Amino acid sequence: MTALTSLYLPLLLLSLPFLSLSQLPPLPSPSPSPLPSPSIHLSPFNSRLADAFIAFEAWKHVITSDPQNITHNWCGPFVCNYTGVYCAPAPDDPYILTVAGIDLNHHNIMGMLPYHLSLLRDLTLLHLNSNRFHGEIPASLSNLTLLFEIDLSNNHFSGKFPLVFLSLPKLKYLDIRFNNFSGDIPSQVFDTSIDAFFINNNKFSFSLPPNFVNSTASVLVLANNGLSGCLPKNLGAMKKTLNELLLINSNISSCIPEDVGTLDQLTVLDLSYNNLVGTVPESIGKMKNLQVLDLSHNTLTGEIPEIVCELPSLKNLTYSDNYFLYEPEPCLKVKQLNDSENCIYWRPHQRPEEECIDFLHRPPAHCDANGCIAQLPPPPPPPHW
Ligand SMILES: *[C@@H]1O[C@H](CO)[C@@H](O)[C@H](O)[C@H]1NC(C)=O
Ligand SMILES: *[C@@H]1O[C@H](CO)[C@@H](O)[C@H](O)[C@H]1NC(C)=O
Ligand SMILES: *[C@@H]1O[C@H](CO)[C@@H](O)[C@H](O)[C@H]1NC(C)=O
Ligand SMILES: *[C@@H]1O[C@H](CO)[C@@H](O)[C@H](O)[C@H]1NC(C)=O
Ligand SMILES: *[C@@H]1O[C@H](CO)[C@@H](O)[C@H](O)[C@H]1NC(C)=O
Ligand SMILES: *[C@@H]1O[C@H](CO)[C@@H](O)[C@H](O)[C@H]1NC(C)=O
Ligand SMILES: *[C@@H]1O[C@H](CO)[C@@H](O)[C@H](O)[C@H]1NC(C)=O
Ligand SMILES: *[C@@H]1O[C@H](CO)[C@@H](O)[C@H](O)[C@H]1NC(C)=O
Numbered sequence: 001m002t003a004l005t006s007l008y009l010p011l012l013l014l015s016l017p018f019l020s021l022s023q024l025p026p027l028p029s030p031s032p033s034p035l036p037s038p039s040i041h042l043s044p045f046n047s048r049l050a051d052a053f054i055a056f057e058a059w060k061h062v063i064t065s066d067p068q069n070i071t072h073n074w075c076g077p078f079v080c081n082y083t084g085v086y087c088a089p090a091p092d093d094p095y096i097l098t099v100a101g102i103d104l105n106h107h108n109i110m111g112m113l114p115y116h117l118s119l120l121r122d123l124t125l126l127h128l129n130s131n132r133f134h135g136e137i138p139a140s141l142s143n144l145t146l147l148f149e150i151d152l153s154n155n156h157f158s159g160k161f162p163l164v165f166l167s168l169p170k171l172k173y174l175d176i177r178f179n180n181f182s183g184d185i186p187s188q189v190f191d192t193s194i195d196a197f198f199i200n201n202n203k204f205s206f207s208l209p210p211n212f213v214n215s216t217a218s219v220l221v222l223a224n225n226g227l228s229g230c231l232p233k234n235l236g237a238m239k240k241t242l243n244e245l246l247l248i249n250s251n252i253s254s255c256i257p258e259d260v261g262t263l264d265q266l267t268v269l270d271l272s273y274n275n276l277v278g279t280v281p282e283s284i285g286k287m288k289n290l291q292v293l294d295l296s297h298n299t300l301t302g303e304i305p306e307i308v309c310e311l312p313s314l315k316n317l318t319y320s321d322n323y324f325l326y327e328p329e330p331c332l333k334v335k336q337l338n339d340s341e342n343c344i345y346w347r348p349h350q351r352p353e354e355e356c357i358d359f360l361h362r363p364p365a366h367c368d369a370n371g372c373i374a375q376l377p378p379p380p381p382p383p384h385w
Contacts, residue, residue: 042097044078052079052099055119063111101125118143130154137162149173190215213237223248230254230372236262249273255367261286270294277365294318
Protein backbone atom coordinates (compact mmCIF):
# COMPACT_ATOMS: atom_id res chain seq x y z
CA MET A 1 0.00 0.00 0.00
CA THR A 2 1.32 3.42 -0.83
CA ALA A 3 0.48 5.85 1.89
CA LEU A 4 1.58 9.30 2.73
CA THR A 5 0.92 10.52 6.21
CA SER A 6 3.02 13.68 6.02
CA LEU A 7 1.15 15.10 3.08
CA TYR A 8 -1.02 17.37 5.13
CA LEU A 9 1.82 19.11 6.91
CA PRO A 10 2.47 22.68 5.84
CA LEU A 11 6.17 21.85 5.89
CA LEU A 12 5.74 20.71 2.31
CA LEU A 13 6.09 24.31 1.27
CA LEU A 14 9.73 24.31 2.25
CA SER A 15 10.52 21.88 -0.52
CA LEU A 16 9.15 24.03 -3.33
CA PRO A 17 11.48 24.30 -6.29
CA PHE A 18 11.83 28.08 -6.33
CA LEU A 19 13.92 29.59 -9.05
CA SER A 20 17.14 30.85 -7.67
CA LEU A 21 18.49 32.39 -10.86
CA SER A 22 17.00 34.61 -13.42
CA GLN A 23 17.49 32.06 -16.17
CA LEU A 24 14.21 30.33 -16.82
CA PRO A 25 14.75 26.64 -17.35
CA PRO A 26 13.73 25.43 -20.81
CA LEU A 27 11.53 22.90 -19.07
CA PRO A 28 10.22 23.22 -15.57
CA SER A 29 12.17 21.27 -13.02
CA PRO A 30 10.31 18.33 -11.56
CA SER A 31 8.41 19.12 -8.41
CA PRO A 32 9.34 17.04 -5.42
CA SER A 33 7.69 13.66 -5.33
CA PRO A 34 5.88 12.67 -2.20
CA LEU A 35 7.71 10.10 -0.16
CA PRO A 36 5.84 6.98 0.83
CA SER A 37 5.56 6.59 4.57
CA PRO A 38 5.48 3.31 6.49
CA SER A 39 2.34 1.38 5.73
CA ILE A 40 -0.62 2.06 7.90
CA HIS A 41 -3.41 -0.31 8.66
CA LEU A 42 -6.61 1.33 7.65
CA SER A 43 -9.48 -0.27 5.80
CA PRO A 44 -9.06 -0.14 2.02
CA PHE A 45 -12.81 0.35 1.69
CA ASN A 46 -14.68 3.53 2.53
CA SER A 47 -16.94 5.95 0.71
CA ARG A 48 -14.16 8.42 -0.08
CA LEU A 49 -12.10 5.75 -1.81
CA ALA A 50 -15.26 4.62 -3.59
CA ASP A 51 -15.70 8.18 -4.89
CA ALA A 52 -12.04 8.26 -5.83
CA PHE A 53 -12.52 5.08 -7.84
CA ILE A 54 -15.24 6.84 -9.87
CA ALA A 55 -12.89 9.77 -10.42
CA PHE A 56 -10.06 7.57 -11.72
CA GLU A 57 -12.43 5.56 -13.94
CA ALA A 58 -13.57 8.84 -15.46
CA TRP A 59 -9.98 9.97 -15.87
CA LYS A 60 -8.94 6.74 -17.63
CA HIS A 61 -11.68 7.38 -20.17
CA VAL A 62 -10.13 10.68 -21.22
CA ILE A 63 -6.51 9.52 -21.27
CA THR A 64 -5.72 8.86 -24.91
CA SER A 65 -2.05 7.96 -24.74
CA ASP A 66 0.16 6.65 -21.96
CA PRO A 67 3.45 5.64 -23.57
CA GLN A 68 5.05 4.56 -20.28
CA ASN A 69 2.03 2.47 -19.21
CA ILE A 70 1.78 4.42 -15.98
CA THR A 71 -1.96 3.79 -15.73
CA HIS A 72 -1.77 0.07 -16.50
CA ASN A 73 -2.51 -0.75 -12.86
CA TRP A 74 -5.33 1.78 -12.55
CA CYS A 75 -7.79 -1.09 -12.13
CA GLY A 76 -9.90 -2.20 -9.23
CA PRO A 77 -11.42 -0.26 -6.38
CA PHE A 78 -8.29 0.20 -4.25
CA VAL A 79 -6.98 3.37 -5.87
CA CYS A 80 -4.21 3.77 -3.26
CA ASN A 81 -2.31 1.07 -5.13
CA TYR A 82 -2.43 2.96 -8.44
CA THR A 83 0.88 4.31 -9.74
CA GLY A 84 1.10 8.02 -9.00
CA VAL A 85 -1.66 7.99 -6.39
CA TYR A 86 -0.83 8.66 -2.74
CA CYS A 87 -3.19 7.98 0.13
CA ALA A 88 -3.11 9.16 3.71
CA PRO A 89 -5.46 9.25 6.69
CA ALA A 90 -8.10 11.90 6.12
CA PRO A 91 -7.28 15.20 7.85
CA ASP A 92 -10.72 15.28 9.45
CA ASP A 93 -10.77 11.58 10.40
CA PRO A 94 -7.51 9.71 11.03
CA TYR A 95 -9.29 6.34 10.77
CA ILE A 96 -10.25 6.82 7.13
CA LEU A 97 -7.85 6.38 4.26
CA THR A 98 -8.26 8.93 1.44
CA VAL A 99 -6.46 10.15 -1.68
CA ALA A 100 -4.13 12.95 -0.62
CA GLY A 101 -1.86 13.38 -3.62
CA ILE A 102 -1.39 12.63 -7.30
CA ASP A 103 2.04 12.76 -8.84
CA LEU A 104 2.26 11.96 -12.54
CA ASN A 105 5.19 14.21 -13.40
CA HIS A 106 7.19 13.51 -16.57
CA HIS A 107 5.17 10.68 -18.10
CA ASN A 108 4.17 12.19 -21.43
CA ILE A 109 0.55 11.17 -20.84
CA MET A 110 -1.96 12.63 -23.29
CA GLY A 111 -5.48 13.34 -22.18
CA MET A 112 -7.74 15.73 -20.37
CA LEU A 113 -8.86 16.39 -16.82
CA PRO A 114 -12.35 15.00 -16.18
CA TYR A 115 -15.13 16.81 -14.38
CA HIS A 116 -15.22 13.99 -11.81
CA LEU A 117 -11.75 14.80 -10.52
CA SER A 118 -13.72 16.91 -8.05
CA LEU A 119 -14.62 13.70 -6.25
CA LEU A 120 -11.10 13.59 -4.81
CA ARG A 121 -12.25 15.88 -2.05
CA ASP A 122 -9.17 15.50 0.18
CA LEU A 123 -6.58 16.08 -2.52
CA THR A 124 -3.79 18.43 -1.39
CA LEU A 125 -1.28 17.95 -4.16
CA LEU A 126 -1.71 17.61 -7.91
CA HIS A 127 1.47 17.24 -9.94
CA LEU A 128 1.03 16.76 -13.68
CA ASN A 129 4.24 18.44 -14.82
CA SER A 130 5.56 17.49 -18.30
CA ASN A 131 2.76 15.54 -19.90
CA ARG A 132 0.48 16.22 -22.84
CA PHE A 133 -2.71 17.10 -21.00
CA HIS A 134 -4.87 19.53 -22.94
CA GLY A 135 -8.24 21.22 -22.78
CA GLU A 136 -9.50 23.42 -20.00
CA ILE A 137 -9.31 23.00 -16.24
CA PRO A 138 -12.70 21.78 -14.97
CA ALA A 139 -14.48 24.33 -12.80
CA SER A 140 -15.60 21.43 -10.61
CA LEU A 141 -12.13 21.47 -9.03
CA SER A 142 -13.55 24.17 -6.77
CA ASN A 143 -14.65 21.24 -4.61
CA LEU A 144 -11.04 20.41 -3.82
CA THR A 145 -10.88 22.79 -0.92
CA LEU A 146 -7.69 21.29 0.53
CA LEU A 147 -5.59 21.73 -2.62
CA PHE A 148 -2.32 23.22 -1.59
CA GLU A 149 -0.01 22.66 -4.52
CA ILE A 150 -0.91 22.49 -8.23
CA ASP A 151 1.73 21.90 -10.85
CA LEU A 152 0.32 21.69 -14.38
CA SER A 153 3.43 23.04 -16.03
CA ASN A 154 4.69 21.95 -19.42
CA ASN A 155 1.44 20.60 -20.84
CA HIS A 156 -0.96 21.81 -23.54
CA PHE A 157 -3.70 23.25 -21.36
CA SER A 158 -5.59 26.13 -22.92
CA GLY A 159 -8.46 28.48 -22.31
CA LYS A 160 -8.64 31.45 -20.02
CA PHE A 161 -6.93 31.62 -16.64
CA PRO A 162 -8.93 29.06 -14.60
CA LEU A 163 -11.05 31.07 -12.20
CA VAL A 164 -11.41 27.96 -10.08
CA PHE A 165 -7.90 28.63 -8.74
CA LEU A 166 -9.21 31.77 -7.07
CA SER A 167 -11.66 29.78 -5.00
CA LEU A 168 -9.21 27.34 -3.43
CA PRO A 169 -8.60 28.63 0.08
CA LYS A 170 -5.47 26.58 0.81
CA LEU A 171 -3.67 27.06 -2.51
CA LYS A 172 -0.06 28.17 -1.99
CA TYR A 173 1.81 26.89 -5.02
CA LEU A 174 0.38 27.45 -8.48
CA ASP A 175 2.51 26.49 -11.45
CA ILE A 176 0.92 26.62 -14.90
CA ARG A 177 3.97 27.74 -16.86
CA PHE A 178 4.68 26.38 -20.34
CA ASN A 179 1.07 25.89 -21.41
CA ASN A 180 -1.23 27.53 -23.90
CA PHE A 181 -3.43 29.62 -21.61
CA SER A 182 -4.58 32.93 -23.01
CA GLY A 183 -6.60 36.03 -22.18
CA ASP A 184 -6.49 38.17 -19.09
CA ILE A 185 -5.12 37.40 -15.64
CA PRO A 186 -7.92 38.18 -13.18
CA SER A 187 -6.67 40.84 -10.79
CA GLN A 188 -8.15 38.94 -7.83
CA VAL A 189 -5.27 36.49 -8.11
CA PHE A 190 -3.06 39.09 -6.43
CA ASP A 191 -5.41 39.21 -3.46
CA THR A 192 -5.21 35.46 -2.77
CA SER A 193 -2.70 33.87 -0.41
CA ILE A 194 -0.79 32.10 -3.19
CA ASP A 195 2.88 32.00 -2.25
CA ALA A 196 4.49 30.89 -5.51
CA PHE A 197 2.93 31.92 -8.78
CA PHE A 198 4.38 30.71 -12.07
CA ILE A 199 2.48 31.64 -15.22
CA ASN A 200 5.43 32.22 -17.55
CA ASN A 201 5.45 30.99 -21.14
CA ASN A 202 1.76 31.12 -21.87
CA LYS A 203 -0.23 33.42 -24.13
CA PHE A 204 -1.76 35.64 -21.49
CA SER A 205 -2.16 39.28 -22.36
CA PHE A 206 -2.71 41.66 -19.50
CA SER A 207 -1.17 44.55 -17.66
CA LEU A 208 -0.23 44.66 -14.01
CA PRO A 209 -3.36 45.77 -12.14
CA PRO A 210 -3.23 48.32 -9.29
CA ASN A 211 -3.67 45.53 -6.76
CA PHE A 212 -0.61 43.66 -8.10
CA VAL A 213 1.25 45.02 -5.09
CA ASN A 214 -1.27 43.41 -2.73
CA SER A 215 0.35 40.09 -3.55
CA THR A 216 1.96 38.33 -0.60
CA ALA A 217 3.71 35.80 -2.84
CA SER A 218 7.41 35.14 -2.38
CA VAL A 219 7.90 34.21 -6.03
CA LEU A 220 6.19 35.86 -8.99
CA VAL A 221 7.21 34.66 -12.44
CA LEU A 222 5.13 36.25 -15.17
CA ALA A 223 7.73 36.18 -17.92
CA ASN A 224 7.17 35.50 -21.61
CA ASN A 225 3.55 36.47 -21.83
CA GLY A 226 1.90 39.35 -23.64
CA LEU A 227 2.03 41.51 -20.57
CA SER A 228 2.10 45.24 -21.17
CA GLY A 229 1.57 48.51 -19.33
CA CYS A 230 3.71 49.87 -16.53
CA LEU A 231 5.50 48.81 -13.39
CA PRO A 232 3.39 50.02 -10.48
CA LYS A 233 4.86 53.00 -8.69
CA ASN A 234 4.36 51.42 -5.26
CA LEU A 235 6.19 48.11 -5.81
CA GLY A 236 7.68 48.43 -2.34
CA ALA A 237 4.35 47.40 -0.86
CA MET A 238 5.48 43.80 -1.40
CA LYS A 239 8.57 44.34 0.73
CA LYS A 240 7.68 41.91 3.49
CA THR A 241 7.20 38.86 1.30
CA LEU A 242 8.65 39.18 -2.18
CA ASN A 243 11.76 37.15 -2.93
CA GLU A 244 11.90 36.77 -6.67
CA LEU A 245 10.28 38.87 -9.37
CA LEU A 246 10.73 37.82 -12.99
CA LEU A 247 9.03 39.89 -15.68
CA ILE A 248 11.24 38.96 -18.63
CA ASN A 249 10.05 39.69 -22.15
CA SER A 250 6.81 41.25 -21.04
CA ASN A 251 6.54 44.43 -23.13
CA ILE A 252 6.41 46.59 -20.01
CA SER A 253 6.77 50.26 -20.91
CA SER A 254 7.71 52.42 -17.98
CA CYS A 255 10.44 53.84 -15.84
CA ILE A 256 11.86 51.75 -12.98
CA PRO A 257 10.07 53.13 -9.95
CA GLU A 258 12.20 54.53 -7.13
CA ASP A 259 10.14 52.44 -4.73
CA VAL A 260 11.67 49.20 -6.04
CA GLY A 261 14.58 49.80 -3.66
CA THR A 262 12.29 49.11 -0.72
CA LEU A 263 12.18 45.43 -1.70
CA ASP A 264 15.06 44.45 0.52
CA GLN A 265 14.12 40.76 0.70
CA LEU A 266 14.34 40.41 -3.06
CA THR A 267 17.08 38.10 -4.31
CA VAL A 268 16.24 38.03 -8.03
CA LEU A 269 14.97 40.93 -10.09
CA ASP A 270 14.78 40.25 -13.80
CA LEU A 271 13.25 42.99 -15.95
CA SER A 272 15.08 42.08 -19.15
CA TYR A 273 13.54 42.33 -22.64
CA ASN A 274 11.04 45.08 -21.90
CA ASN A 275 10.63 48.72 -22.90
CA LEU A 276 11.98 50.29 -19.73
CA VAL A 277 13.17 53.87 -20.09
CA GLY A 278 14.91 56.47 -17.96
CA THR A 279 17.68 55.81 -15.49
CA VAL A 280 18.38 53.22 -12.78
CA PRO A 281 17.20 54.49 -9.40
CA GLU A 282 19.88 54.83 -6.68
CA SER A 283 17.45 53.14 -4.34
CA ILE A 284 18.35 49.74 -5.84
CA GLY A 285 21.51 50.14 -3.78
CA LYS A 286 19.36 49.47 -0.71
CA MET A 287 18.29 46.00 -1.87
CA LYS A 288 20.80 44.27 0.34
CA ASN A 289 19.73 40.71 -0.52
CA LEU A 290 19.84 41.14 -4.27
CA GLN A 291 21.88 38.40 -5.97
CA VAL A 292 20.76 38.65 -9.57
CA LEU A 293 19.83 41.87 -11.34
CA ASP A 294 19.02 41.73 -15.04
CA LEU A 295 18.04 44.96 -16.80
CA SER A 296 19.28 43.94 -20.24
CA HIS A 297 17.48 44.65 -23.52
CA ASN A 298 15.71 47.83 -22.52
CA THR A 299 16.18 51.52 -23.34
CA LEU A 300 17.75 52.61 -20.08
CA THR A 301 20.43 55.30 -19.97
CA GLY A 302 22.56 57.38 -17.62
CA GLU A 303 24.88 55.79 -15.13
CA ILE A 304 24.70 52.57 -13.16
CA PRO A 305 24.69 53.82 -9.57
CA GLU A 306 27.95 52.81 -7.89
CA ILE A 307 26.09 51.70 -4.77
CA VAL A 308 24.24 49.07 -6.85
CA CYS A 309 27.48 47.44 -7.92
CA GLU A 310 28.62 47.37 -4.31
CA LEU A 311 25.63 45.37 -3.07
CA PRO A 312 27.08 42.63 -0.84
CA SER A 313 25.17 39.68 -2.31
CA LEU A 314 25.19 40.70 -5.94
CA LYS A 315 26.78 38.03 -8.12
CA ASN A 316 25.16 38.48 -11.50
CA LEU A 317 24.61 41.90 -12.99
CA THR A 318 23.42 42.17 -16.57
CA TYR A 319 22.56 45.40 -18.31
CA SER A 320 23.64 44.73 -21.86
CA ASP A 321 21.72 46.21 -24.75
CA ASN A 322 20.71 49.57 -23.27
CA TYR A 323 22.10 53.09 -23.67
CA PHE A 324 24.11 53.43 -20.46
CA LEU A 325 26.80 56.11 -20.69
CA TYR A 326 28.90 55.57 -17.57
CA GLU A 327 29.86 52.66 -15.41
CA PRO A 328 31.65 53.08 -12.07
CA GLU A 329 34.75 51.01 -11.32
CA PRO A 330 33.13 48.67 -8.71
CA CYS A 331 30.78 47.28 -11.37
CA LEU A 332 33.70 45.58 -13.03
CA LYS A 333 34.24 43.56 -9.86
CA VAL A 334 30.83 41.86 -9.95
CA LYS A 335 31.37 38.14 -10.58
CA GLN A 336 29.12 37.86 -13.61
CA LEU A 337 28.81 41.12 -15.48
CA ASN A 338 27.45 41.84 -18.92
CA ASP A 339 27.65 45.49 -19.90
CA SER A 340 27.98 45.06 -23.66
CA GLU A 341 25.93 46.90 -26.31
CA ASN A 342 25.75 50.19 -24.41
CA CYS A 343 27.40 53.57 -24.92
CA ILE A 344 30.24 53.16 -22.43
CA TYR A 345 32.96 54.10 -24.91
CA TRP A 346 35.93 52.75 -22.93
CA ARG A 347 34.42 49.27 -22.62
CA PRO A 348 34.50 46.53 -25.29
CA HIS A 349 31.50 45.48 -27.39
CA GLN A 350 29.59 48.76 -27.24
CA ARG A 351 27.09 50.22 -29.70
CA PRO A 352 28.40 52.09 -32.72
CA GLU A 353 29.00 55.75 -31.93
CA GLU A 354 26.32 56.94 -34.38
CA GLU A 355 23.67 54.93 -32.56
CA CYS A 356 24.63 56.52 -29.25
CA ILE A 357 24.68 60.04 -30.70
CA ASP A 358 21.34 59.39 -32.29
CA PHE A 359 19.93 58.26 -28.98
CA LEU A 360 21.24 61.32 -27.16
CA HIS A 361 19.40 63.53 -29.64
CA ARG A 362 16.07 61.94 -28.82
CA PRO A 363 13.92 63.79 -26.29
CA PRO A 364 14.55 62.29 -22.84
CA ALA A 365 11.91 59.90 -21.57
CA HIS A 366 9.69 61.00 -18.74
CA CYS A 367 7.32 59.02 -16.63
CA ASP A 368 4.02 60.35 -15.41
CA ALA A 369 2.73 60.23 -11.86
CA ASN A 370 1.67 56.60 -12.32
CA GLY A 371 5.12 55.48 -13.38
CA CYS A 372 4.06 55.06 -17.00
CA ILE A 373 5.91 56.65 -19.88
CA ALA A 374 4.45 60.14 -20.25
CA GLN A 375 2.87 60.85 -23.59
CA LEU A 376 5.01 63.22 -25.61
CA PRO A 377 3.31 66.41 -26.69
CA PRO A 378 2.09 66.14 -30.29
CA PRO A 379 4.58 67.41 -32.86
CA PRO A 380 3.96 70.97 -34.07
CA PRO A 381 1.65 71.17 -37.10
CA PRO A 382 3.44 71.31 -40.43
CA PRO A 383 3.97 74.85 -41.70
CA HIS A 384 1.45 76.15 -44.27
CA TRP A 385 2.70 77.09 -47.67
C1 LIG B 1 -2.07 -3.26 -2.77
O1 LIG B 1 -0.81 -3.72 -3.21
C2 LIG B 1 -0.16 -4.55 -2.28
C3 LIG B 1 1.25 -4.83 -2.81
O2 LIG B 1 1.22 -5.13 -4.17
C4 LIG B 1 -0.97 -5.82 -2.09
O3 LIG B 1 -0.33 -6.67 -1.17
C5 LIG B 1 -2.32 -5.44 -1.56
O4 LIG B 1 -3.14 -6.57 -1.47
C6 LIG B 1 -2.99 -4.42 -2.46
N1 LIG B 1 -4.17 -3.94 -1.78
C7 LIG B 1 -5.41 -4.06 -2.27
C8 LIG B 1 -6.53 -3.66 -1.38
O5 LIG B 1 -5.61 -4.46 -3.39
C1 LIG C 1 2.59 -1.04 -22.45
O1 LIG C 1 1.61 -2.05 -22.55
C2 LIG C 1 1.39 -2.51 -23.87
C3 LIG C 1 0.25 -3.51 -23.89
O2 LIG C 1 -0.51 -3.47 -22.74
C4 LIG C 1 2.67 -3.13 -24.42
O3 LIG C 1 2.46 -3.49 -25.77
C5 LIG C 1 3.79 -2.13 -24.34
O4 LIG C 1 5.00 -2.72 -24.71
C6 LIG C 1 3.92 -1.55 -22.93
N1 LIG C 1 4.89 -0.49 -22.97
C7 LIG C 1 5.78 -0.30 -22.01
C8 LIG C 1 6.70 0.87 -22.16
O5 LIG C 1 5.85 -1.03 -21.02
C1 LIG D 1 -18.88 19.03 -4.56
O1 LIG D 1 -19.02 18.73 -3.19
C2 LIG D 1 -20.34 18.68 -2.75
C3 LIG D 1 -20.35 18.52 -1.24
O2 LIG D 1 -19.22 17.88 -0.78
C4 LIG D 1 -21.05 17.53 -3.44
O3 LIG D 1 -22.38 17.46 -3.04
C5 LIG D 1 -20.99 17.78 -4.94
O4 LIG D 1 -21.53 16.69 -5.63
C6 LIG D 1 -19.57 17.99 -5.39
N1 LIG D 1 -19.57 18.41 -6.75
C7 LIG D 1 -18.78 17.87 -7.66
C8 LIG D 1 -18.89 18.43 -9.02
O5 LIG D 1 -18.05 16.95 -7.41
C1 LIG E 1 -2.27 26.84 -28.61
O1 LIG E 1 -3.49 27.48 -28.94
C2 LIG E 1 -3.56 27.92 -30.26
C3 LIG E 1 -4.88 28.65 -30.43
O2 LIG E 1 -5.03 29.61 -29.42
C4 LIG E 1 -3.49 26.70 -31.18
O3 LIG E 1 -3.52 27.13 -32.52
C5 LIG E 1 -2.20 25.95 -30.90
O4 LIG E 1 -2.16 24.76 -31.66
C6 LIG E 1 -2.09 25.58 -29.44
N1 LIG E 1 -0.78 25.00 -29.18
C7 LIG E 1 -0.59 23.97 -28.36
C8 LIG E 1 0.81 23.50 -28.19
O5 LIG E 1 -1.49 23.43 -27.74
C1 LIG F 1 -5.67 45.66 -2.96
O1 LIG F 1 -5.40 46.78 -3.76
C2 LIG F 1 -6.50 47.56 -4.10
C3 LIG F 1 -6.06 48.57 -5.15
O2 LIG F 1 -4.79 49.04 -4.92
C4 LIG F 1 -7.08 48.17 -2.84
O3 LIG F 1 -8.13 49.03 -3.13
C5 LIG F 1 -7.53 47.03 -1.95
O4 LIG F 1 -8.02 47.51 -0.77
C6 LIG F 1 -6.43 46.03 -1.71
N1 LIG F 1 -7.00 44.83 -1.13
C7 LIG F 1 -6.51 44.24 -0.07
C8 LIG F 1 -7.18 42.98 0.38
O5 LIG F 1 -5.55 44.67 0.52
C1 LIG G 1 3.68 46.33 -26.48
O1 LIG G 1 3.06 47.43 -25.87
C2 LIG G 1 2.73 48.49 -26.74
C3 LIG G 1 2.09 49.59 -25.94
O2 LIG G 1 2.70 49.76 -24.71
C4 LIG G 1 1.77 48.00 -27.81
O3 LIG G 1 1.53 49.03 -28.73
C5 LIG G 1 2.37 46.78 -28.52
O4 LIG G 1 1.43 46.23 -29.41
C6 LIG G 1 2.78 45.72 -27.52
N1 LIG G 1 3.46 44.64 -28.22
C7 LIG G 1 3.17 43.37 -28.03
C8 LIG G 1 3.97 42.39 -28.81
O5 LIG G 1 2.28 42.99 -27.26
C1 LIG H 1 23.65 35.76 -15.21
O1 LIG H 1 22.46 36.32 -15.71
C2 LIG H 1 22.31 36.21 -17.11
C3 LIG H 1 21.10 36.97 -17.52
O2 LIG H 1 20.05 36.87 -16.64
C4 LIG H 1 22.25 34.75 -17.50
O3 LIG H 1 22.14 34.63 -18.89
C5 LIG H 1 23.49 34.05 -17.00
O4 LIG H 1 23.38 32.66 -17.24
C6 LIG H 1 23.72 34.28 -15.52
N1 LIG H 1 25.01 33.75 -15.16
C7 LIG H 1 25.18 32.87 -14.19
C8 LIG H 1 26.55 32.38 -13.96
O5 LIG H 1 24.24 32.45 -13.53
C1 LIG I 1 26.37 39.86 -23.23
O1 LIG I 1 25.28 40.49 -23.89
C2 LIG I 1 25.42 40.53 -25.31
C3 LIG I 1 24.31 41.40 -25.84
O2 LIG I 1 23.06 41.01 -25.40
C4 LIG I 1 25.41 39.10 -25.83
O3 LIG I 1 25.53 39.10 -27.22
C5 LIG I 1 26.56 38.33 -25.19
O4 LIG I 1 26.48 36.98 -25.59
C6 LIG I 1 26.51 38.42 -23.67
N1 LIG I 1 27.74 37.87 -23.14
C7 LIG I 1 27.74 36.90 -22.24
C8 LIG I 1 29.08 36.46 -21.77
O5 LIG I 1 26.72 36.38 -21.82
